[in-house]
Amino acid sequence: MPTPINEQLKTLPAKPGVYLFKDNQGKVIYVGKAASLRHRLRAYFSPSTNLSPKLQRLVARIADFESIVTDSEQEALILECNLIKKFRPSYNVRLKDDKTFPYLKIDLKNDWPSVRITRRFHKNGDRYFGPYASAGSLRQTLRLIKKIFPFRSCTRNITGKEIKPCLEYHIHRCLGPCTGAVSKEEYHEVIRQVILFLEGKQEVVLRDLRQKMKQASEHLQFEKAALLRDQIRAIEKVIEGQKIAVTVRGDQDAIALAQTKDLAYVEIFFIRSNKLIGRDYILLDGIHDETPQQIMTSFVKQYYTTASSIPPLLLLQHPVDEPAVITRWLTSQRGAPVKLHVPRQGAKKQLIDIVAENAHQGLALYQAKQxxxxxxxxxxxxxxERLALPSVPLRIEAYDISNIRGNLATGSMAVLDKGTPKPSHYRRFKIKTVAGIDDYAMIQEVLRRRFHRHLADEEKWAPVPDLILIDGGKGHLNAALEIMKELGLDSIPTASIAKEKEEVFLPGRPEPLDIPPTSAALHLLQRIRDEAHRFALGYHQRLRHKEGITSALDIIPGIGPKRKKALLKRFGSVPAIREASLEELAATEGMTMKLAEKVKEYL
Structure with missing residues (x-):
């Protein structure tokens, strides 16, 4: 043991607190808490202490330490969690990719509360739900409640004096407080329903809505009753999806984990009012040589430090260290009693087994994705390396043309982002300037339109590809290069891949590249080329279908746009119109028996 550390140990008090171990660079490598700083830290450096292999490696790296005295073990626990989040020490079990987790916030202090995503959690009178492991799962929750409850999603200052409401009012997604279309009491009732829904108390919401629907019907307000009916059906559908295979009562979080040598995957089921209202997962690293009990302890401490709500019962797959201290801390956090329970039999054990199975499946899926x-x-x-590119092609854009003898020609742009398809960046092009069969001119039109928009600083077209891939041979590549040079963008690497022999061509090389058929790089090019082909072909087939409908109905005398629309709206397709009886056709809006006979004659 270094002499300075030996001297420091003599000064430690027998009081609760937190300690920070540092390496010879002054970097914090471990944060811990203790009921007695003196006893805990002396144990690390005592020859008689039987340390685990992980702690032996830790002690070998300790060059210095700090200690912070606290008034209680609870305070020490809170400080420990905050310091782990701040320093992310390599020897602590910690939330992987730790960041400020997102919450759903309802700003109740506002006269017209909104429901928003935030990463800041304050105990300031607003209502928070979370934390969520990802913003994606939170956005999904927000989309769901927005479909059911008509609260505002705008950021404008509500005065009630706007002349026209926005589109959301007209599609019944907002009550229109901006125009004074709703009272504060009515609006706050919707927000109350949102809170009850998120708390898992959907039955209370359903009871209120059914009562309001009955009252609306009795007052002959049938449109309002219909909207309430749709709300009720949407909530009933959600409840149906929240049923689980085992029966559990009350509010509880069920927590289980699966682990590898270096990573733990913790799954949480949120049970509220006897229903599974949500589930989430958290990844933890720094778990090398840690037992499941130690991992569970670290998770409970770090996760519930920032949780917006804590249920009265936590069902755990494994017990935690110092359960009495953690229970007191959780009770303090919640403001009401909290119980930790490791079920050994019955429905609660069945539930934990289900959560554990989900954790194992989730970990396997995560590993597969990695x-x-x-x-x-x-x-x-x-x-x-094979294409001699200046950098790794993180963004690849592939282009293809689809047509039949030059008719209804379409182009497509498919995108690979870091090796993964990015459908939101795919683009379709209907060929406008090329008549007849001329694939070269068509690919030039597509590229010209795509990069003109880029040069015009249009946001959706702003990304610059690291590689342009053309579906075709040497001729297609040369046609593309001509346009890129014309636009002053010939510095963007461009290649082509021909389907027949899967040959890859580069500018300035008369022969294709020699790439083995088993090459992962070739498979990547084939994959994005096939995506572009699929996307172009799909658009072309849609246009052909539309053209088929147009030609079949438009040649019938007396069938104009309105009657054609009415027929398609009622029967759905030309074959269905062909199979319909004269009486059914004549009964369609705008039709007569004479016109029905004409339709039958032509079809």
């Missing part, structure tokens, strides 16, 4: 990411990264590196 493996795919690694494989994609290796394929991109190989592609960079």
């Amino acid at each position: 493996s795919t990411i690694i494989q994609s990264a290796l394929a991109l590196e190989e592609l960079k």
